[in-house]
Amino acid sequence: MPRKLLLPYKSVFSHFRAPRGLHDSVAMNAARSGYRVFSANSTAACTELAKRITERLGAELGKSVVYQETNGETRVEIKESVRGQDIFIIQTIPRDVNTAVMELLIMAYALKTSCARNIIGVIPYFPYSKQSKMRKRGSIVCKLLASMLAKAGLTHIITMDLHQKEIQGFFSFPVDNLRASPFLLQYIQEEIPDYRNAVIVAKSPDAAKRAQSYAERLRLGLAVIHGEAQCTEQDMDDGRHSPPMVKNATVHPGLELPLMMAKEKPPITVVGDVGGRIAIIVDDIIDDVESFVAAAEILKERGAYKIFVMATHGLLSADAPRLIEESSIDEVVVTNTVPHEVQKLQCPKIKTVDISLILSEAIRRIHNGESMAYLFRNITVDD
Numbered sequence: 001m002p003r004k005l006l007l008p009y010k011s012v013f014s015h016f017r018a019p020r021g022l023h024d025s026v027a028m029n030a031a032r033s034g035y036r037v038f039s040a041n042s043t044a045a046c047t048e049l050a051k052r053i054t055e056r057l058g059a060e061l062g063k064s065v066v067y068q069e070t071n072g073e074t075r076v077e078i079k080e081s082v083r084g085q086d087i088f089i090i091q092t093i094p095r096d097v098n099t100a101v102m103e104l105l106i107m108a109y110a111l112k113t114s115c116a117r118n119i120i121g122v123i124p125y126f127p128y129s130k131q132s133k134m135r136k137r138g139s140i141v142c143k144l145l146a147s148m149l150a151k152a153g154l155t156h157i158i159t160m161d162l163h164q165k166e167i168q169g170f171f172s173f174p175v176d177n178l179r180a181s182p183f184l185l186q187y188i189q190e191e192i193p194d195y196r197n198a199v200i201v202a203k204s205p206d207a208a209k210r211a212q213s214y215a216e217r218l219r220l221g222l223a224v225i226h227g228e229a230q231c232t233e234q235d236m237d238d239g240r241h242s243p244p245m246v247k248n249a250t251v252h253p254g255l256e257l258p259l260m261m262a263k264e265k266p267p268i269t270v271v272g273d274v275g276g277r278i279a280i281i282v283d284d285i286i287d288d289v290e291s292f293v294a295a296a297e298i299l300k301e302r303g304a305y306k307i308f309v310m311a312t313h314g315l316l317s318a319d320a321p322r323l324i325e326e327s328s329i330d331e332v333v334v335t336n337t338v339p340h341e342v343q344k345l346q347c348p349k350i351k352t353v354d355i356s357l358i359l360s361e362a363i364r365r366i367h368n369g370e371s372m373a374y375l376f377r378n379i380t381v382d383d
Contacts, residue, residue: 035086035367038062040076040107043094045339049124050090052336052356057364062087066103074099076106083115086367089154090122090359094339095317097127101145105152112153120156120366121149122359124337125313129163130285132170146170158362160337160355161284161312165381176362176372180312180335181383183353185217187333188280191351192308198278199223199304203295207283209382214282214310223272223279225295228265268298275303280310286334287315293327300328308333314340314350321347 037059039050047061054061063079089111091104104121111119131141149157150172157171160178168175188195199221202211208224215222279299286292286309296307307329314334316324321343324332332347334340335355344350358375365372 035059035088035363036062036080036082037088037090037363038064038078038107038111040066040089040091040103041094041100042066042068042103043339045341046092046094046100048339049092049336049356049359052354053090053122053360053363056356056360064107066107068099074102074106076103076110078107078110078114081114082111084117086118086120087111087116088120088122088363088367092337092339093123093125093127101127105148108149108152108154116153118155119153120158120363121154122158122363124160124335124355124359125315126157126159126162126167129167132164132167140170142167143170146172156366158359158366160335160359163284176366176375178358178362178375179379179383180337180353180355180358181214181217181379183335183355183358184282184310184312184333185214187351187353188218188308188310192278192280195278195280196220197276198280199272199274201225201272201274201279201281201295201299203281203283203291210284211282213380213382214280221272221277223270223274225268225270225298226266227268268294270298270302274299277304278306278308279304280308282310284311285313285315286311286332287317287320289316289320289323289327292329293323296328306330310334313337314343314352316340316343316350321350324349 037050037054037057039047039061041047050061062082065077065079067075069075089104089107091100093100104123108119108121126142128141128145131138132143134140146167155173157173157175158178159175161180162168162177165177168177188198192198195218198218200211200215200218200223202208202222202224205224205226211224212222281292281295292309296309299307309329309332311332311334314332315338325347329349331349331351333351333353335353337355340350340352344352362372362375364370365375
């Protein structure tokens with residue numbers, strides 16, 4: 001039986017040729033493997049920030065369709081290949097928070113099932129951040145949302161000025177919590193005449209650390225508003241402050257607890273001198289403005305001749321524009337983390353600071369594997 005000749009590997013397959021254009025397509029796919037930026041919102045007002053970011057990056061907004069069906073369900077369609085790419089989903093949160101959350105979750109899951117390499121959520125204002133602590137028989141909704149985002153496929157989040165810094169611990173993946181304070185400080189220095197005669201104000205002791213950080217950077221004085229408006233006699237008699245009726249309450253003889261004194265806040269006082277000064281109230285979120293309006297009235301009574309409110313996230317819900325317009329507040333300055341063009345039309349006192357620069361730089365650095373330390377230079381935990 002004749003022996004078969006074993007040809008070398010190269011000679012066996014030498015007569016096979018790659019299909020025409022295959023090498024070109026491989027090279028093209030290698031060149032395309034990079035990053036894409038998508039907007040997960042269906043409203044034009046919310047895509048404005050995404051357009052600003054992509055313009056700074058010199059990129060085009062990813063092709064996708066996000067819409068609500070007639071039955072209220074959210075549908076997301078990705079119109080281009082994302083295989084093996086880093087995908088950044090920009091999601092600003094309008095008044096319809098729950099719809100925005102579902103849009104983000106569904107888009108992240110669609111990109112995950114389309115074999116995207118990394119899915120990074122750019123969420124400047126993180127929703128439900130106020131529900132990050134246990135309240136009686138409530139729940140920590142912010143923790144639930146963090147788990148849902150991880151399950152949907154997100155691998156990283158870029159956000160800004162979380163309501164509580166501890167929220168970062170809710171996530172099982174990296175979270176970059178950027179700061180808006182450099183932009184707000186720059187606005188104070190450039191847009192407020194005679195800001196050297198200003199004093200930074202915390203409208204409550206909880207905001208004192210943030211206010212102190214601003215005051216130290218600007219070399220200004222600090223004031224803190226403490227206490228609350230005292231109830232009138234009529235309010236005390238309507239039963240709202242009465243203890244609940246306890247029926248058949250039994251206490252084990254060995255478990256008698258010491259009597260605790262009820263906590264009571266003193267009348268509103270201003271710790272610090274604001275007479276003849278510009279008062280600048282700083283906070284992270286301005287939503288229901290009643291507390292800001294009340295603080296402005298107190299500062300006006302104490303002699304402040306001009307009052308500014310600086311905040312990162314301008315939610316400005318309900319009648320906030322009208323209340324601001326009718327109040328002693330001279331100007332409210334917020335960033336564009338949340339769309340508020342309608343509120344600006346209702347109240348000319350509302351001004352906007354653009355923070356797309358730092359978000360676009362964060363996207364570029366994450367994609368290139370560069371350090372994020374430059375974006376946090378001279379930033380403290382209290383900012």
